[in-house]
Amino acid sequence: MGEDVVAPYLWDRGFRSLDVVVLSHAHEDHSGGLASLIAAFHPREVWTGFTPNGPEWRAVRDKAVAVGARIMPIRAPSQFAFGGTAIEVLAPAPDYVPLDEPKNNDSLVLRVTFGQRSFLLTGDVERGIEQEMAFTNELRPSDVLKVAHHGSRTAVRKSF
Numbered sequence: 001m002g003e004d005v006v007a008p009y010l011w012d013r014g015f016r017s018l019d020v021v022v023l024s025h026a027h028e029d030h031s032g033g034l035a036s037l038i039a040a041f042h043p044r045e046v047w048t049g050f051t052p053n054g055p056e057w058r059a060v061r062d063k064a065v066a067v068g069a070r071i072m073p074i075r076a077p078s079q080f081a082f083g084g085t086a087i088e089v090l091a092p093a094p095d096y097v098p099l100d101e102p103k104n105n106d107s108l109v110l111r112v113t114f115g116q117r118s119f120l121l122t123g124d125v126e127r128g129i130e131q132e133m134a135f136t137n138e139l140r141p142s143d144v145l146k147v148a149h150h151g152s153r154t155a156v157r158k159s160f
């Protein structure tokens, strides 16, 4: 998918390099195409949620190391400016304990604001994490919601 779809799309739009790529979590449907994108676009940084060791993560990690990208696990709560955007990190929470296998709730959740627009990127977090975020004052309205876990029944409460 990275090599056949995403990379040609980015080339077609005139992108020749990327500053950062973000991996929500280490499931294959999120990480599978990333190694080829890293090889093609040589990002300086790879931002991640939790990434328990497994073949999918090792492929991404090894490619990042090969191109000299810095791997940066990112944790909530934090806020920082990047390239004209304001980034709020909403998950994983400080008390989240990952398991040995990759899980949906390992996901990095970012709220990205650019100008007057904001985007909530939820990875595959499940209802419990959505609820935690909804009950903190940190979660503010967003213009665009990338629904969690592909809109499946494990996520996306109506109230969220």
Ligand SMILES: [Zn+2]
Pocket (backbone or CB within 6 Å): 027, 029, 030, 124, 149, 150
């Ligand atoms: Zn997924």
